[in-house]
Amino acid sequence: QVQLAESGGGSIQAGGSLRLSCAASGNTGPIVRMAWFRQDPGKEREGVAVIYTPAALTTYADSVKGRFTISQDRTKNTLYLQMDSLNPEDTAMYYCAADTRAGRYWPRVDSYNYWGQGTQVTVSS
Numbered sequence: 496q497v498q499l500a501e502s503g504g505g506s507i508q509a510g511g512s513l514r515l516s517c518a519a520s521g522n523t524g525p526i527v528r529m530a531w532f533r534q535d536p537g538k539e540r541e542g543v544a545v546i547y548t549p550a551a552l553t554t555y556a557d558s559v560k561g562r563f564t565i566s567q568d569r570t571k572n573t574l575y576l577q578m579d580s581l582n583p584e585d586t587a588m589y590y591c592a593a594d595t596r597a598g599r600y601w602p603r604v605d606s607y608n609y610w611g612q613g614t615q616v617t618v619s620s
Contacts (some may be wrong), residue, residue: 497521497609504614517574517591525595533587542602588613
């Protein structure tokens with residue numbers, strides 16, 4: 496089992512930056528992929544960014560490419576999402592996800608077998 500705990504969300508004005516963290520605990524050894532998702536009420540959960548372990552290869556949704564950076568510190572079992580140039584469209588609950596199964600299509604919600612509880616990000620204009 497893997498437990499994920501997000502932190503770092505908050506309220507910020509457009510153009511600002513936030514860094515989200517996701518602390519992983521438990522049996523983290525088999526994790527092959529970790530990602531950030533976000534969800535607005537009434538909308539589907541969407542994949543924001545993914546990082547593959549141990550190669551640290553990354554992929555981003557077009558909506559955040561060039562503004563967000565996903566990274567991980569494997570010594571601390573922590574995943575990060577640096578979010579710059581935030582705009583009101585980035586307002587959502589942000590979730591950390593992890594998967595122990597290789598070969599899954601990263602933006603799909605069902606490609607992950609572990610999820611955190613989420614952290615709210617609110618961007619005002």
